[in-house]
Amino acid sequence: MNVILGALLLLTLTATGQSPQAAGQSLQTGTLADYVFTCPPGWTPTQYSDGIVLNAPVSNTGEKCVLTLWPMRTPSANLAADAVQAFREVFKAFVPRNSEYATRNSIIRGVSAQGWEYFMIKNAIQPPNGNYQIVWGFVFVAGLGNRLAMISGISKDPLVSSCFGLNLTDVWPKFFYSLQFKGWSPTSSARQLMRRMAGVWTIATATAADRWVFAPNGRYASAAAAQRYVATSYNEILSVTDAYFGNGSYTLNGASILLTEDNDKSNPKKGLIRLEQESYDNGNTWTDKLYLLRTSTVDGKEYEVAYSRPR
Missing domain, CATH: 2.40.128 (Lipocalin)
Known part of the structure; x- marks a missing residue:
């Protein structure tokens, strides 16, 4: 990633929200069936017309975590920029913050064993008005040629989360390893x-x-x-x-x-x-x-x- 793109990430995460259509992205309808995954144990999946929502059982600490799989969309030529736009869209009702527990905000990039590239943004967030708790949000996008897969999640801070936690349970690894996409042929050996x-x-x-x-x-x-x-x-x-x-x-x-x-x-x-x-x-x-x-x-x-x- 170059310095210009780094600056893009910083600026867009602190800007106001913008619709995906305004940014030149068009949603593709009827593509939720392209996701293949294993739901985390104890979580409840619910299918909607515009997404699949996976709800975690309420933890002993009252935490309620959510994973959302969004309809496939048309990607741009830059996967990191797609992740930035997705984060802005999903968490437009929040403002970026720093963690109360000193967990560092981060961005992640990788290539799966099946060959699709992915990019992830993990950031502390908070509703802008009122004395609301700072929580943790993330967006994951995967580039699939002419399709862009998009998944978001929300939980408590990773240091205390029982869903996406650093010290307790983290369901993301097994969910990630189960994730596949219909119509994608493995490109990595x-x-x-x-x-x-x-x-x-x-x-x-x-x-x-x-x-x-x-x-x-x-x-x-x-x-x-x-x-x-x-x-x-x-x-x-x-x-x-x-x-x-x-x-x-x-x-x-x-x-x-x-x-x-x-x-x-x-x-x-x-x-x-x-x-x-x-x-x-x-x-x-x-x-x-x-x-x-x-x-x-x-x-x-x-x-x-x-x-x-x-x-």
């Missing part, structure tokens, strides 16, 4: 995705670290470490770091990855992956991210971890 994955990916927190190295020939190496504290006496605590290492091979089938350790070939591990770039400064700089979703061997739950390339 496993080999192309393996080349994009090639390199070192890491994550580190105060008590744990994880590292993956993927080679384009289907080999991988991994290393992880976790710090724990053990009381050795009444007044002494020992810091212990547990390290784990692994080497093996991997195969891709769409967004699915199969990891097979060299010393445990009878027990391959399944997962789901996606590659994205995220920007927190309106497109001036981008961070490469690899998302890996796997089932925990400890509690049997699915977790998605975001890895970044070391700078």
